[in-house]
Amino acid sequence: IDVAHGVILDVEPTPAHRTAEVESTKTMVERVEERFDLTPHRLIGDTAYGTAPMLGWMVEEKGIEPSVPVWDKSERRDDTFPCSDFLWDAGKKEYRCPAGKALKHNWRPFKKPRSHITQADTVVYRASQRDCTACPMKAKCCPNTPMRKIARSIHEDAREMARCIRKTVQYQQSRCERKKVEMLFAHLKCILRLDRLRLRGLNGARDEFTLAAAVQNLRRLAKLASPPRPFGGQIASTAQEIG
Structure with a gap:
């Protein structure tokens, strides 16, 4: 959906599954690029x-x-140091813990x-067991493990970019503009009565969505x-002149 004008550029039916719905975005963006030679400069979503x-x-x-919130499950709930307390050194490709010790992947x-890339598309960075054993902050960092580990996504730079965008005024504006998208969906359901599909299968759903x-x-x-x-004032004055 073009947020600036409220125009639907493409539709793609999917099963009621979150992963399929997200993956369909790639299909629609690439199809719009091919058909209309349009590439979005930002994407607003949940x-x-x-x-x-x-x-x-x-x-x-x-x-x-x-302009989307980051799906982040790295924060801890046991009152130990979260991953955000560890500084990333892009030059050395390693983390630094609050005590100043290094966490390396090798x-x-x-x-x-x-490559050290796991099946989850992450690279695990580990501290030295010798450093963690002698560290006075071990009880606050890794009380139940010999050393501290951090799994860094191979797309962490993109995740960090999304976190930085979330702190800007433009992100708050995007949150407000997202209401236009939700309004179109609500109009489809309430006014056009598209709360349920009449045709079966993805092809039938595609036809109904397109119409x-x-x-x-x-x-x-x-x-x-x-x-x-x-x-209204102009209309009234014009009517008086005619009369």
Whole structure:
């Protein structure tokens, strides 16, 4: 949906599954680029669009500004140091704990280079067990493990960019503009009675969504193309002159 004008550019039906709904965004963005030669400069969505792979696709592949909350489960609830208390050194590619000790993904050299990327698309950074054992902050950092570990996503740069955008005024404006999208969905359900589908299957859903989007766009076109109405005072004065 074009937020600036309230126009539906593309539709894509999916099963009622969050992952499928998020992945359909990639299909619609690429299809709009191919058909209309339009590339969005920002994407507004909820937390479902704030996963690391989705943010990586937006920032690293498409260059889209992510105005979405970050899906973050790294914060701890046991009153120990969260991951945000560890400083990332991009030059050395290592973390620094609150005590100033290093957390590295590789403490010894290997004959064959390794990527150290796990199946979850993360790189695990570990502190030295010797440093953690002698550290006076161990009870506040890793009381139940020999050393502290941090799993860093391979898309962490994109996640950090989304966190920085969330602190800006433009992000708050995007939150307000997202109401336009929700308003279109509410109009489809309440006014056009698209609260349930009549046709079965994804093809039937695609046909219904396409027709409903066409109706919405025609209504929007009529509103944008119609000339502005004069104010009531101007109408009254004109009527008096004619009389």
